Amino acid sequence: MSDRIFGIVGIILAIAFAMSAFAIQESFLSDAVGPKAFPLIIATILGLSSLVIAIKPDPEPHWPPFARMAEVFAAIVVMALYAQMLPVIGFVIATAIAAAYLSWRLGSSVVASVLTGVGTSVGIYAIFHLVLGLSLAKGPLGF
Amino acid sequence: MEILAQLGDGFAVALTWENLLLALLGCFLGTIMGALPGLGPSNGVAILIPLAFTLGLGATPSLILLTSVYYGAMYGGRISSILLNIPGDEPAMMTCLDGHPMAKKGMAGEALSLSGIASFVGAFLATWGLILLAPQLVKIALLFGPAEYFALFALAFMTLGGVSSTNQAKSAFAAALGLGLAMIGVDTQTGVPRFTFGEVHLYDGLDFLVAIVGLFALSEVFIFLEERHGNSSADNSKLKVKRLTPPLSMIKACTPTMLRTSFLGFIAGVLPGAGASLGSFISYSMEKRLVDKEGTFGTGDPRGVAAPEAGNNAAAGGALVPMLALGVPGSGTTAVLLAVLLSLNITPGPLLFTQNPDVVWGLIAALFIANFMLLAMNIPMVGLFTRLLMVPPKILMPIVAMVSFVGIYGISGSSFDLMVMIGFGIMGWILRKLDVPLVPIILGTLLGNTMENNLRRAITIDNGDWFTLIDSPLAIGLWAIAIIGFILPLIVGRRVKAKMRRDEEGAISD
Numbered sequence: 001m002s003d004r005i006f007g008i009v010g011i012i013l014a015i016a017f018a019m020s021a022f023a024i025q026e027s028f029l030s031d032a033v034g035p036k037a038f039p040l041i042i043a044t045i046l047g048l049s050s051l052v053i054a055i056k057p058d059p060e061p062h063w064p065p066f067a068r069m070a071e072v073f074a075a076i077v078v079m080a081l082y083a084q085m086l087p088v089i090g091f092v093i094a095t096a097i098a099a100a101y102l103s104w105r106l107g108s109s110v111v112a113s114v115l116t117g118v119g120t121s122v123g124i125y126a127i128f129h130l131v132l133g134l135s136l137a138k139g140p141l142g143f
Numbered sequence: 144m145e146i147l148a149q150l151g152d153g154f155a156v157a158l159t160w161e162n163l164l165l166a167l168l169g170c171f172l173g174t175i176m177g178a179l180p181g182l183g184p185s186n187g188v189a190i191l192i193p194l195a196f197t198l199g200l201g202a203t204p205s206l207i208l209l210t211s212v213y214y215g216a217m218y219g220g221r222i223s224s225i226l227l228n229i230p231g232d233e234p235a236m237m238t239c240l241d242g243h244p245m246a247k248k249g250m251a252g253e254a255l256s257l258s259g260i261a262s263f264v265g266a267f268l269a270t271w272g273l274i275l276l277a278p279q280l281v282k283i284a285l286l287f288g289p290a291e292y293f294a295l296f297a298l299a300f301m302t303l304g305g306v307s308s309t310n311q312a313k314s315a316f317a318a319a320l321g322l323g324l325a326m327i328g329v330d331t332q333t334g335v336p337r338f339t340f341g342e343v344h345l346y347d348g349l350d351f352l353v354a355i356v357g358l359f360a361l362s363e364v365f366i367f368l369e370e371r372h373g374n375s376s377a378d379n380s381k382l383k384v385k386r387l388t389p390p391l392s393m394i395k396a397c398t399p400t401m402l403r404t405s406f407l408g409f410i411a412g413v414l415p416g417a418g419a420s421l422g423s424f425i426s427y428s429m430e431k432r433l434v435d436k437e438g439t440f441g442t443g444d445p446r447g448v449a450a451p452e453a454g455n456n457a458a459a460g461g462a463l464v465p466m467l468a469l470g471v472p473g474s475g476t477t478a479v480l481l482a483v484l485l486s487l488n489i490t491p492g493p494l495l496f497t498q499n500p501d502v503v504w505g506l507i508a509a510l511f512i513a514n515f516m517l518l519a520m521n522i523p524m525v526g527l528f529t530r531l532l533m534v535p536p537k538i539l540m541p542i543v544a545m546v547s548f549v550g551i552y553g554i555s556g557s558s559f560d561l562m563v564m565i566g567f568g569i570m571g572w573i574l575r576k577l578d579v580p581l582v583p584i585i586l587g588t589l590l591g592n593t594m595e596n597n598l599r600r601a602i603t604i605d606n607g608d609w610f611t612l613i614d615s616p617l618a619i620g621l622w623a624i625a626i627i628g629f630i631l632p633l634i635v636g637r638r639v640k641a642k643m644r645r646d647e648e649g650a651i652s653d
Contacts, residue, residue, distance in 0.1 A: 003577065010316060017323055017338075020337075021338075024330075024337050025335050027334060027335050030333050031332055031333070031603045032599070032603045032606065033599040033607075034333070035330040035333050035337060037598075039323070039326050039337065039338075042319050042322045042323050046319040049312045049315040049316040050312075050316060052312035053310075053312045053313060056312070058577075058578060061576045061577055062576075063576070068370075069369075071368055071371070072365050072572070075364075076568075076569060079361075079544070079548075079565050080562060080565055082548065082561075083558045083561035083565065084558055084562075086552065086558060087558060091549075095549075098541075098544075099544070099545050103538060103540075105368060105371075106367060106536060106537035106540060107537050108538075112537075113537075116537070116538050117541070120541055120542050120545055121545070124545060124546065124549055128553070132198055134194075134197050134549070134553045135556070136552070137552065
């Protein structure tokens with residue numbers, strides 16, 4: 001079933017890709033092939049392979065139960081928040097929080113995960129910023 | 144003789160303090176990454192690219208660092224195979240079969256040191272193979288025009304699934320997806336924006352480093368989260384290593400095996416779509432057929448440890464040949480290495496050897512140096528790495544995720560790129576669940592634009608005639624190999640895969 005859905009999504013993707021390829025504005029100065037041809041070839045391959053996947057599905061993969069899916073989803077939200085908050089609150093604090101969260105969800109105790117978070121953050125800051133001179137996001141506190 | 148002179152120049156390039164230090168660092172990090180289950184060579188190199196980049200390293204130093212990581216990971220993979228019966232990375236799978244039984248018999252130290260020596264022999268011979276074969280391949284590649292290059296790229300994609308691929312439709316899907324992603328951005332030939340949906344960030348195209356780190360490193364973090372596999376699989380009792388040198392008689396008994404499998408592994412590495420995993424698999428099965436008269440393979444036969452290790456390290460060296468000489472990588476890690484070269488504005492391929500000989504020969508010299516360093520690290524110091532195996536994923540994975548973010552943010556300084564990377568991480572996780580290979584996606588995003596340019600150039604030269612693509616015998620030959628390479632797995636793929644799985648299960652169920 002998963003592969004059938006996957007194949008159908010792939011076909012829709014191929015059609016969308018082909019349609020936006022047709023919508024490419026051609027410039028008056030163009031080579032013999034133009035900017036549309038290769039994307040259209042790709043869309044064809046994408047569509048055909050998706051069709052085969054939908055018609056001849058592989059055995060069902062092992063999907064995690066709902067709770068585990070929610071776990072992954074929560075991690076994605078945390079990472080997205082991290083990406084957005086990084087320039088706002090600065091590298092050290094944001095990284096400590098995100099790393100502590102991940103460590104906690106992987107089964108560390110609360111204390112251990114806070115230690116992992118702070119350790120990761122300060123460690124990366126020391127190695128990458130202080131030693132290697134990489135510029136990391138500065139927060140209001142200057143780090 | 145010319146080769147030796149060039150190699151001498153290469154050593155002059157490689158033997159600076161900076162480069163030696165980078166090689167040492169790369170070997171050390173690579174061995175760790177190979178040893179830790181969940182971090183393989185392509186992951187490891189991918190995470191370190193942004194680092195090499197933001198440090199402002201030149202082309203040769205960056206390559207030295209990253210190929211040392213690559214070689215190191217090939218060495219490191221065996222450590223957890225032998226001690227824990229869990230392959231540290233995919234090519235080390237076959238080492239479990241005899242390595243772990245040896246460790247159970249109390250010969251863990253012998254198994255580790257013997258496999259270290261086998262790794263050295265494989266990598267050493269393969270580096271010589273690289274020196275001898277790559278310039279020959281360059282000579283052929285100089286005959287290539289745009290049409291032949293287009294065919295060569297097609298060949299790379301069509302064979303990438305490899306003979307062990309069971310579902311070619313999924314390989315094709317992955318390749319098309321990668322190529323499609325490469326199309327995003329302003330068309331280089333006519334200047335019109337494509338697939339940008341008015342988003343200014345996308346005009347430059349997607350940064351393939353963002354794609355690589357997201358697909359490889361972040362998706363791994365998601366897998367661990369999903370399985371909540373946070374505790375280390377190692378405990379202290381399993382990690383006892385007694386003597387650290389194999390008896391001389393054991394080395395002697397394994398020498399023919401090592402030589403044969405190095406050769407075989409090297410060939411498997413050079414061929415497109417084979418790579419290190421297949422190299423170690425073929426090496427093991429051939430040795431089993433050839434020398435296993437008493438049926439001791441699978442019960443802790445030293446030759447069964449030496450064979451796959453020599454094979455996979457030789458394959459790693461072999462895989463560098465098409466990447467450097469043609470600019471077409473045949474495996475995941477070499478695809479990542481290609482990304483490094485492209486980001487540094489160096490186009491691998493025949494011209495690399497004439498225009499940047501210092502890069503090529505410096506790299507080759509560094510491979511020799513790294514190999515000796517790895518031998519030193521992996522035999523006397525193996526105890527250090529076995530202790531690192533006890534770092535549990537609940538500490539390791541947050542570090543991996545954060546280092547990925549730091550690297551990408553360090554390059555671009557934009558939250559947008561971080562969001563794109565998370566997107567690729569999610570995509571990678573779903574596609575891995577669905578058994579879609581990730582390497583063709585990477586290769587597609589890397590090579591998409593070059594492939595299209597070659598197509599358009601070939602057809603423009605011939606005034607819009609599409610048949611120019613199959614106009615020369617060389618191009619026809621490449622297309623023929625591509626088609627055979629695509630169809631062959633449909634016939635034999637299931638058998639090879641089933642056999643690999645059966646051997647593996649045999650090892651676990653003992």
